[in-house]
Amino acid sequence: MQRFRGVLDGTVHLDGNALLVGSNSVGKSTVCEALDLVLGPERMFRRPVIDEYDFYAAHYHDAEGAAVDVRIGVVLTELSPQALRRFRSHLRRWSAQDRDFVTTAEVTAAEPTLATVAAVESTASADQTAAPEPALAAPDGGEWCLPLLFVGRFNAAEDDFEGATFFAHPVPVVDDLSGEAAVLGDGLRSFTRDDKRLCGFLYLRPNRTGSRALSFQRGSLLDTIVRLEAESGGQLWEQALRDVREVAIAGDDSAFAKVRSEVRARVERFLSLAGDQGAIDIRVSELTREHLREVLRLFLATQPGAHGVPFNRLSTGSLNLLVFALLTYIAELKGDNSVIFAMEEPEIALPPHAQRRLVDFVVKRMGQVIITSHSPYVIEKFDPDRIVVLSRDNAGALTSTQVVLPSDFKIKKYRDNRRQFAEAVLARAVLVAEGATELAVLLAVADVLDSGHGIVDYLHPDLAGVSIFDAGNDVSVPVFAPVFADMGKPVFGIHDTPDKPLEPALVAKTARFTKYTEIPYKGIELLLVTETPIAVQRRFAASAPARADYPTSIPALPASATDENVRAYVRLLLQARKGSNGGYAGLLIAECADASELPPTLRDFMLEVDAQLRAATAQPDAENV
Known part of the structure; x- marks a missing residue:
């Protein structure tokens, strides 16, 4: 990470499941938010993508007034066969032992190292079209990995902030002789929303544990489930909109019918209406996807009793169990060991026994688990080598160390x-x-x-x-x-x-x-x-x-x-x-x-x-x- 929130510069190693710990405000949430910027399929829908306070010390210009970039580099390893095929022209070889890209005679010296993934320069060497496509099987000297890069900056021409994720390899040659400001990403190829979905990143913020997680808003657990089901069952939102459109609120046998006819009679004195009966109608929604996301609610009837109520009217304990149930659903839809799951502070909304059960489940079923927590009930579920201790100095340098027991x-x-x-x-x-x-x-x-x-x-x-x-x-x-x-x-x-x-x-x-x-x-x-x-x-x-x-x-x-x-x-x-x-x-x-x-x-x-x-x-x- 470079210039992101409280981090001027820093590297965090997440080798498999990881429990992020550290003092308050050290940067645990910052790490999760950074991963979401790079990998979150719905993150780019937020406007603006980043703002003033996402820049280190809120400085989005340097001393000379030039725009500075927020840069977040991520390296994905243990790629699925599908990912290897899809991203084959953007892969590099990775050494888990050295925690860096492999540099051999087969790799050009101009390729960036891990230390510079988040600082890709426009003067780098190879042309994008000239990069050879690697074989699906990793050669000797490391496994294939996918380096990615998020870049965010202030666009003075638009007077707004912009940001996007790109493939960090290969680095194209950019003609900088025009004197114009470099475009975002300096010519790198975009890492699209569909690309991100293949990576299977799921981020559960503290405020999503409960009410937001069970809504249909973008990025929620239910939204993730709807999207996954739509991949195999067709466009669910289109069908939902058609169904809602057919709901008659002001039908002939409805008390609203008189209201509708009286309103029409008075409106027609001043405004020319269409001739059909539906010129004035009453609908349950604005019939847009975004509005439907806002008004749709999951109803549940729990014992004792049989009357269904909106999920947000249930007890806190019931909401927590619903969140857990939806996570099991997502794991089944995506397939075991295929989701990168990040969750912040489950103890905020979950009792101790539910915390333990949640950790046991996600560690077993998700491909990679990244959790921040201050709860000993969560921490005790992780072996020492899975605990990543974050520290940050007053100069904004973030470092991570794993707990290593003496031999x-x-x-x-x-x-x-x-x-x-x-x-x-x-x-x-x-x-x-x-x-x-x-x-x-x-x-x-x-x-x-x-x-x-x-x-x-x-x-x-x-x-x-x-x-x-x-x-x-x-x-x-x-x-x-x-x-x-x-x-x-x-x-x-x-x-x-x-x-x-x-x-x-x-x-x-x-x-x-x-x-x-x-x-x-x-x-x-x-x-x-x-x-x-x-x-x-x-x-x-x-x-x-x-x-x-x-x-x-x-x-x-x-x-x-x-x-x-x-x-x-x-x-x-x-x-x-x-x-x-x-x-x-x-x-x-x-x-x-x-x-x-x-x-x-x-x-x-x-x-x-x-x-x-x-x-x-x-x-x-x-x-x-």
Whole structure:
């Protein structure tokens, strides 16, 4: 992509099914919209095709006042035999390993590389008519691919924006001696609406999940189905218009008949009408395709009851199931593995169980699935190598990276922690803790720091975008450092002193932490009773026996108990209700009135995490320094 919305320049690799993740406004929707501009059969019906804010920084002129282009290049691979035949004169060879076009002695050096697909120059070499037609079977050195290019610009002569999709290969020789402004596409051959339909791209925006998806407007699911059925069953819209034309609203037996005749009698005083009876009539539609698309409604009668109502009057849950049903219909019409399906944030309108079911279906039945989501229920359905993390700097450079687990990281560990991984992928940063007790304690410390008591300037992990990850034990904490660091995330680690020193391989992994702390205690309970002020522990000891989950085997603490008695009692309670079994450690921290009463080791660690994240946010982008 070049100069499209918030992206000045960027490349995204989508090798098969892909889950796009990243922070808000990083460019996930921009990628989907870019694909729709290149591949969407109905996208060109929008007027204007693009507008001012589709240009980077809304600049559609350069400093000299010349028009600049939005350029979006797409390379399609794994083409069907039908596509190979249809597009044979526009194919190139592609190396999946190098992620670029193959350049051999059989390929002229003047052909553009992937890096320049979105910047095709009019001075390129080969004449379009001179390009040899490739054989249907790919030769050695790569598979056949189809490079495409969308170009959009401001047309000063028309005072409007224009845009179209073209075959990016071969590049024709353009005579630029006339001095006239280059035409859109610089002589490239158009990639037509019928060409796009063969590619089978289907884009479901968030606002189409539900009401719009079930309308008959262009690009909706029902419109896609009607078009696919028309390919084999004839022109459905023409037949529909004929049927609607035959509907008599003001027939002789209708109460409208008198209205029609009275209106005609008065109109004829001033306007000469045709002589037949239908000179004035009442129709249910304007009898155009576009108006019919607007007024047609799908009616459904759901149990309990038998009365049909327009689909948009159904419950949200029913609408979501209808969307899912129509997707199955489209998959059957197009044939399995033949649709490129893009969908944004299914969690907006679908409950968790429906999200999981939708992802399972589209991954199984569609040729390629591209989904954006902030839902862990969606993310956990994708293996790491199918997760594409997008990032964009302040200079508008967009990059994509796939989640790659270290070679010594067992896939079982990922699958056992799939839900946690899903949340971590969405996070800005990850804090890896030893276990459930530590996780609860760190969140409780953050709550106290965020309370405002003690005048501490602190941003809670929930607001800072920090995911706290439960590693399960102390020796597993370092294991996750390279996993999250390779995702480009700040990663923090904390655990207690292990029973035996960490092995050298684990020690090496700790270097990948942004901040790493090994607390000088063998157990979080020992840290808490040692560093938490005794007054806090006494308040906790007084309130604990009133809890419904209090361990009855432990007698309540007498009022005359010494400080050592209090510490021993509190430690016994914390060990009896560890982790998810009641979580008394978090309750102890909740008794702290302000930051001064927090255990210093944990307080200082959480403050340092906050400080490092703030520093990273405040640091100017390297390209802008």
